[in-house]
Amino acid sequence: MDVDWEVEIGGDAPVIEAQWSGLIDLRTHPQRIDEIFEVSSVPQLGDLLLVLNSENSPVWTSKCDVWEPEPNANGCYVDMLPREPQLFGDWKEMERFCQAVVRRIAPKAEDDALENPKASRAFLVADGSAEDTSLNLIIRRAVNGGDEGFGITAYFAAANSQVRGAKSELGALMGKFLDAMMDRDFPAPPIKAKIRDTGE
Numbered sequence: 001m002d003v004d005w006e007v008e009i010g011g012d013a014p015v016i017e018a019q020w021s022g023l024i025d026l027r028t029h030p031q032r033i034d035e036i037f038e039v040s041s042v043p044q045l046g047d048l049l050l051v052l053n054s055e056n057s058p059v060w061t062s063k064c065d066v067w068e069p070e071p072n073a074n075g076c077y078v079d080m081l082p083r084e085p086q087l088f089g090d091w092k093e094m095e096r097f098c099q100a101v102v103r104r105i106a107p108k109a110e111d112d113a114l115e116n117p118k119a120s121r122a123f124l125v126a127d128g129s130a131e132d133t134s135l136n137l138i139i140r141r142a143v144n145g146g147d148e149g150f151g152i153t154a155y156f157a158a159a160n161s162q163v164r165g166a167k168s169e170l171g172a173l174m175g176k177f178l179d180a181m182m183d184r185d186f187p188a189p190p191i192k193a194k195i196r197d198t199g200e
Contacts, residue, residue, distance in 0.1 A: 001173065002134040003106045005098040009091060009141050009150070016079045016142035016151040018062040026053035027060050038066045038076075044171030045076060051178050058083060058097075058181065059152070072160035073132075074170045081142055081151040088149035091139055098137045098152065104180035105135070132159035133173050 008014070024032050030050055033039060039046040045064065052061050059080040066076045087093045134157045142151030154177065158169035 001105075001176075003102050004135070005095075005102055005137040005139070007091065007095060007139045009139065014140055014153075016062060016081065016140050016153065018079075018081055018142060018144040018151070020063060023062055025060075026050060030054075036064070038064055042066050042074065042076060042167055042170060044167070044174050045078075047171075048078065048174045048178060051182065052078070052080065056182070058087075062151075069157070070159075072166050074158055074166045076156045076170060076174075078154045078156075079142075079151060080154060081144060081149075088142070088144075088147070088151075091150045094139045094150045094152065098139060101137065101177075101180045104183060105176055133157065133169050135173060135177060 024035055026033060026049055030053065033046050033050060036046070036049065039049070045066065049061055049064065051057060052059055059082050061078055061080050063079040064077060066074065069075050082088050082094065082097070087097055134155075136155040138153045138155065139150055140153055142149055156170055156173050156177070158166050158173055160166045160169075
């Protein structure tokens with residue numbers, strides 16, 4: 001599994017529009033999860049969205065999409081905004097947040113970054129995951145109503161393996177991400193995050 005993070009702000013870089021016309025706010029209406037079309041094709045995404053929008057989550061989600069880049073492969077992205085105003089208003093704080101998430105998934109990442117500051121930030125995690133799975137956290141400008149700040153687009157990708165299907169690998173990857181996100185001391189106490197595996 002490859003884990004990475006980067007910053008894309010300024011110029012023609014995409015901007016997260018939190019209050020877009022199709023927003024279903026799962027913070028206040030979690031029962032509307034079935035209205036999100038993408039959940040029907042990747043059920044594990046529904047678990048991910050519900051946990052990320054739960055009261056103890058450090059973020060909330062505004063948009064998502066799923067696709068099949070090639071046969072036996074699945075991709076997904078989720079736009080997230082931090083609940084903490086300090087994180088929303090400071091991209092450097094968002095960068096530290098993403099680094100902390102990456103370190104929880106790939107504990108060796110911090111040591112590698114210190115030893116090789118100019119090296120790639122992509123870290124291979126030997127944890128039994130399929131080799132063709134990846135998670136990329138991209139910090140972007142975000143607009144939430146009249147407020148401007150920064151959010152994160154999380155990209156998940158998984159290809160089929162001999163043991164598990166691509167959707168199952170994608171679900172396992174989402175579970176690792178949730179474990180990292182919800183195991184934070186700040187800004188909320190950690191909760192036990194679970195994600196189902198459909199075995200597809």
